[in-house]
Amino acid sequence: MFKKLASLFGSKASKPASDGFFLDVRCSQCGEQFHLYINKSWELMQNFEPDGSVTYFLKKEIFGVGCKNRMQVHMKFDAHKKLVSKQIENGEFVES
Numbered sequence: 001m002f003k004k005l006a007s008l009f010g011s012k013a014s015k016p017a018s019d020g021f022f023l024d025v026r027c028s029q030c031g032e033q034f035h036l037y038i039n040k041s042w043e044l045m046q047n048f049e050p051d052g053s054v055t056y057f058l059k060k061e062i063f064g065v066g067c068k069n070r071m072q073v074h075m076k077f078d079a080h081k082k083l084v085s086k087q088i089e090n091g092e093f094v095e096s
């Protein structure tokens with residue numbers, strides 16, 4: 001009985017993460033490109049609006065190995081974790 005339960009939970013945990021997206025950015029100094037996976041369930045932070053609703057945001061610092069440039073990514077999401085706006089400093093978004 002317990003073994004059966006454990007295997008059920010195991011298969012649930014190993015399913016591919018669907019709640020996320022890829023973030024492609026390029027360093028404005030050396031041109032290095034980064035291909036990052038953002039997991040919306042883990043990496044988004046809650047933002048409590050004055051009207052009581054909850055929106056989400058992401059702040060990410062990205063830096064490469066051979067370069068001192070640090071890129072700062074700011075993204076805003078609505079209550080359904082849908083992207084509303086994005087900004088980047090010291091780099092640029094790569095449109096696929």
Ligand SMILES: [Zn+2]
Binds near residue numbers: 032064066068
């Ligand atoms: Zn760089």
